[in-house]
Amino acid sequence: MKRVAFSFLALALLSTCAVFSSSLAVASDAGPGVSAEEALRLLVEGNERFAANKTAHPHSNFARLVDTAEHGQHPFATVLGCSDSRVPVELLFDQGFGDVFVVRVAGGVCADDETGSIEYGVSHLGTPILVVLGHTQCGAVTATVEHEHADGHIKSLVSHIEPAVKRVRAARPELSGAALIEAAVVENVYVAIEELFEHSPMVVEALEKGKLWIVPAIYDVKTGKVDWRAPIKSKKDLKNVKK
Template sequence: MTKKYRQANVSRRNLLKLSAGAISAGVLAAGVGSNLVAPEKASAQNKQDLSPDEALQALLDGNDRFVKAKRRNPNQSQSRLREVAKGQKPFASILSCADSRVPSEIIFDQGLGDLFVCRVAGNIATTEEIGSLEFGSLVLGTKVIMVVGHERCGAVDATIKGASVPGQIGSLLVAIQPAVEKSKGQPGDKLENACKANVLGQIEKLKSSPVLSALIKEGKLKIVGSYYDLDTGKVSLVS
């Protein structure tokens, strides 16, 4: 066997090994890929059947992942995009502040079609917000409504200070004022107390809805309040 022939033979063997390795890697990647996609589809289907308590726990678990920097970023694939384009079945509704630092899908580690979100400065339950949340629960089937207040809320702070504001901004402060009054004299941080009192006040408004109260009585819905810590990313329940 000549040296030139031996080199050619070795080259062919190396090529075959590389090809086999590439095919194996491709098969392995496909297998791993299918394992990654399957749970996403399964979780999307399972979330439609959650109880109100389970839906709440799913939100809290997602926030725990966010706080610990272990986000899964579920339901954010192109296949999920195409799936929800045909219709939505979110498992939870969120009434939160419009503050740019409190993005619901990120802090609860959820994805496309998971959350029905209403955002307004001061997380207040206006007529329009209540109507939207009635739709989310009655028509779309969300199992929990979470009102999310947050640390150092500018709208609540402005209400406490009695700020003079232009345009329609004053309507927000009027809606928050009852919570400020209710929290007066409480020990601790004045702004934090008012923010939490505001969350509880908005829950009362939501529960006054005949549509939502009926769903609660039937065991199909739960309404809870929470407080988001801007510094840690932690969502804590407020009661």
């Protein structure tokens, strides 16, 4: 498991500036006005505050609500995450109104509607970063691993998670129980990104033009910490990625 090491200490001042530039960019139509690197830094630092129980609750007051209502939204990140009630995206990244364009669906799958929502975030809102956020103890992934009976439209969700489970079972037959679920959670994030690439030339184009980073990440529901993986900056990065 490769973790990405970020050196943020020396960049604290820069990120503070980025927060302000993000706020100032509210009046602009040219997107949030931050780079992918800065956007990632804001999320990393926000999660560090959250996990250390030192949240700042930026952009969470009524004035910010009024500001975003009057001037529109210019979020600096799009996030695809799970519907799980323990994974509230704005809270775990310590962000507020207008900061993050969030797509939440059980299992964090990337089917047609999720792809359309992501395209809106990336293309129309110009977010320079897309985080695909899996999480530990994911019920949708667990149900798929354990072949729980799926009723109604839940079958559709499961069909998007099954490829990840099959792939992990084939590659690592020694895994079972919690270890298998943990590996499937990670694989499911990459499967979602693959599906996105398959269905969205718009997202691939943004990636290849250097307008977008896609950052896989896993949130731990016990610690509140996000485990960041190497950013995908080109479609070919997905083939060489270490999970």
